[in-house]
Amino acid sequence: MSISNVPFITLNRFEEGFKEKFLGGVEELFNKTQFVGGPVVAELEDKLKEKTGAKYVVGCANGTDAIQLALRACDIERGDKVLLPDMTFWATFESVVNVGADPVTVDVNRDTLHWDLATFKQAVEEFKPKAALMVHLYGWASPETMAIRKYADENNVMLIEDGAQCFGTKVDGESILGSAKIATTSFYPAKVLGASGDAGAVFTQNEELAHKVRVLGNHGRTTHYTHGLVGWNSRIGAYESLFLSLSLDHIESRLDSRIKAVNYYKEHLSGLPLEVQLSEDNVKENGYCAVAMIDPGSRPALIESLKSANIGHGTIYPGAMSLQEGADKYLVGKIDNGNADYISKAILNLPCFAYITEEELEYVVKHVRNYFK
Numbered sequence: 001m002s003i004s005n006v007p008f009i010t011l012n013r014f015e016e017g018f019k020e021k022f023l024g025g026v027e028e029l030f031n032k033t034q035f036v037g038g039p040v041v042a043e044l045e046d047k048l049k050e051k052t053g054a055k056y057v058v059g060c061a062n063g064t065d066a067i068q069l070a071l072r073a074c075d076i077e078r079g080d081k082v083l084l085p086d087m088t089f090w091a092t093f094e095s096v097v098n099v100g101a102d103p104v105t106v107d108v109n110r111d112t113l114h115w116d117l118a119t120f121k122q123a124v125e126e127f128k129p130k131a132a133l134m135v136h137l138y139g140w141a142s143p144e145t146m147a148i149r150k151y152a153d154e155n156n157v158m159l160i161e162d163g164a165q166c167f168g169t170k171v172d173g174e175s176i177l178g179s180a181k182i183a184t185t186s187f188y189p190a191k192v193l194g195a196s197g198d199a200g201a202v203f204t205q206n207e208e209l210a211h212k213v214r215v216l217g218n219h220g221r222t223t224h225y226t227h228g229l230v231g232w233n234s235r236i237g238a239y240e241s242l243f244l245s246l247s248l249d250h251i252e253s254r255l256d257s258r259i260k261a262v263n264y265y266k267e268h269l270s271g272l273p274l275e276v277q278l279s280e281d282n283v284k285e286n287g288y289c290a291v292a293m294i295d296p297g298s299r300p301a302l303i304e305s306l307k308s309a310n311i312g313h314g315t316i317y318p319g320a321m322s323l324q325e326g327a328d329k330y331l332v333g334k335i336d337n338g339n340a341d342y343i344s345k346a347i348l349n350l351p352c353f354a355y356i357t358e359e360e361l362e363y364v365v366k367h368v369r370n371y372f373k
C-alpha cells in the first residue's frame with residue numbers, strides 16, 4: 001500500500017507484546033495499590049544506572065523538575081548567576097528563574113549548534129557565574145563537552161547538564177548522562193526514552209548530591225514528618241516507571257531505527273539547498289531529531305510544500321531564549337553573536353521517530369528531491 005502522509009512524530013510504534021506486558025504490569029500494580037514509589041521505581045533507577053553508567057539515579061516528576069532539583073541540590077539560589085545556551089527549550093530558562101537565580105544566555109556555535117569552549121570561556125570571564133546549564137540538544141552534544149567540563153571544573157563553575165534530549169548519546173566514547181558530574185533528563189513521551197506520562201531523572205556521580213536531590217523531591221523529608229529542607233513533591237509515578245523499565249529492554253533497537261533514519265536523510269538528500277546535519281565525529285548521536293538547515297528566506301515555501309504532501313516537520317526551536325517575551329524581566333546578561341537567532345530561522349526538522357519505515361523515509365526524500373528539481 002502506498003503511503004500519502006508521514007507525521008513529524010508518532011508515539012504509536014511499539015514492539016510486539018509491549019502493550020500487553022505493560023497493561024499486565026499495570027494491573028498488578030493496581031491490585032497492590034502501588035501507585036507512587038515501591039520496587040518498580042527502584043528497579044527503573046537500577047536499570048538506568050546500568051544503561052548509562054551513572055553511579056546514582058533519582059527519578060522525579062518531569063525533566064523541568066529534574067533541572068530544578070539539580071540546581072537546588074547544588075545550592076544555586078537567589079542572586080546566583082547561571083549561564084544557559086541561547087538555543088534550548090524554554091524549560092532550561094524557566095528552571096533557573098524558578099530557583100530564584102539570574103539567567104545569562106550564551107550563544108551557541110553556528111556549525112555545531114551547541115556551546116563552544118571559546119564562547120563559554122568568554123561568558124565565565126565576563127559574568128563570573130556560580131553555575132552553568134549546558135544543554136545537549138537534538139540528541140547531539142557539543143564536540144567540546146569534555147573541554148567545557150574541564151574548564152568549568154578548573155574555574156569553580158558548577159556545571160549541570162540538561163540532557164532532556166540526549167538519553168543514549170555519547171561524547172568521546174562516554175555516556176553523557178553517566179559521566180557528567182550531575183545531569184538531568186526528561187521522559188516526556190516524545191523523548192527517545194519516553195514514559196506513559198510525565199517523568200524525569202537526575203544522574204550523578206556524587207552520593208551527597210543524589211541524596212539531596214531525593215530529599216528535595218520528597219518534601220525535604222528526613223523522616224515521614226520531619227523536614228530538613230524545603231523541597232516539593234516531584235516523585236515519579238509507578239505506572240510511568242514500569243513503562244520506562246519495559247521500554248529500556250528495547251532502547252537499543254529504538255535508537256538504532258532513529259539513527260538509521262537520520263543517516264538515510266543524510267545520504268539521500270545530499271547536494272540540496274536543504275542540508276541534513278549530523279553531529280560531529282566525536283559525538284555519537286541518539287537520533288532524537290533529524291536536523292537540516294536551509295536559507296531562512298527559503299524555509300517558509302519548503303514548509304508549505306511539505307504540508308501539501310502531508311509531511312510533518314519541526315523547527316526546533318523557532319526562537320532564541322533571550323528573545324522570548326518572558327525573558328525580559330529576568331535576563332541579567334547575554335552573549336549574542338546572532339547564531340541562535342539565525343539557527344531558529346534556518347532549522348528544519350524532518351520526520352523522525354522509532355520504527356519509521358523505509359517507505360515513509362522514501363516518501364519524504366522523494367518529495368524533497370522533487371521540490372528542488
Ligand SMILES: Cc1ncc(COP(=O)(O)O)c(C=O)c1O
Pocket residue numbers: 062063064065088089091092135162164165186187188198199200
Ligand atoms: C532541552 C530540554 N530541557 C528541558 C525539558 C523539560 O522536560 P519536561 O517536559 O519533561 O519537563 C525539555 C523537554 O522538552 C527539553 O527538551
